[in-house]
Amino acid sequence: xxxxxxxxxxxxxxxFSHVMLQIFSPILMTIILFFGLxxxxxxxxxxxxxxxxxxxxxxxxxxxxxxxxxxxxxxSDAARQAGTLFMIVFHLLSGGLxxxxxxx
Numbered sequence: 001x002x003x004x005x006x007x008x009x010x011x012x013x014x015x016f017s018h019v020m021l022q023i024f025s026p027i028l029m030t031i032i033l034f035f036g037l038x039x040x041x042x043x044x045x046x047x048x049x050x051x052x053x054x055x056x057x058x059x060x061x062x063x064x065x066x067x068x069x070x071x072x073x074x075x076s077d078a079a080r081q082a083g084t085l086f087m088i089v090f091h092l093l094s095g096g097l098x099x100x101x102x103x104x
Contacts, residue, residue, distance in 0.1 A: 007071040014067050022063050026055035062087070 030052040065086050073079040 011067055011071045014071075015064055018063070019060070022059055023056055026059045027052060030055050061090075 030048070034048055034051055066083055069079040069083040069086070070076075073082060
């Protein structure tokens, strides 16, 4: 707001300074869900780390989209609407892109 720096350094500074906080919840969720559900795959280390990496990716991408929209728009309502639009588009495309090989 005081124009001391441009939005790009603010975006990267905000993303990198909060990475440690953003990875805590996916790791905790992975530990609780993966071992709490007692899946047949719970003995495989590859399955555990694959699940954790997917959870981390989803969390970090969602946070980064939120930071980007907060920096890109001056109006908070426009930033929330743009963030929602991005997430809707990504959710709609994720199923189609992941199942694209199965239909061809």
